[in-house]
Amino acid sequence: MENIAKLLFESGALKLIPRSGWFKIGIKEPETVAEHSFRTALIAFIITKIETGSHDKAVKAAFLGLIHDLHESRTLDLHKMAKRYASIDYKEIKEEHAKILGIEEFIVAEKNLMDFVEDADKLELLIQAKEYSEQYPSAMVYVENLEFKFDSSKILADAIKNSDQRWWMDFEVHL
Secondary structure, three states: OHHHHHHHHHHHHHHOOEOHHHHHHOOOOOOEHHHHHHHHHHHHHHHHHHHHOOHHHHHHHHHHHHHOOOOHHHHOOOOHHHHHHOOOOHHHHHHHHHHHHOOHHHHHHOHHHHHHHHHHHHHHHHHHHHHHHOOOHHHHHHHOOOOOOOHHHHHHHHHHHOOOOOOOHHHHHOO
């Protein structure tokens, strides 16, 4: 249990680690890795449920989405330029985390669900870029060439692009 307690404290660091790519366009207080992981997990659940019809698979994909960047508690969130110069054994970190959580077999067995998580990760990036683009139009540069594996992801991406993130204002204005 001591290792689990340590991992739980380690995971708390994700609330303090900013997504560093956003600094490159001038965002001073970007979302944290924890915030990104939460929404990625929710999206992973939704697209997996739509694509497979399986509640069980959707829950598993959501869990994988929740922990997909857990390794960044040790490495921080390195943007692409930093990764070009850094040498980090991400596989080793992920294996250590999986061992502590007792999910090594689960990770191997559910590897196919990572395709949903990858699409969810990109969709979350798209949502965040759209939210930031109101003040930082260059945020949309990060999402210009996103490619998705699943039809539901492609349809959701179009809906995100064509939606106003402040849709709830209709309730505020008309009350």
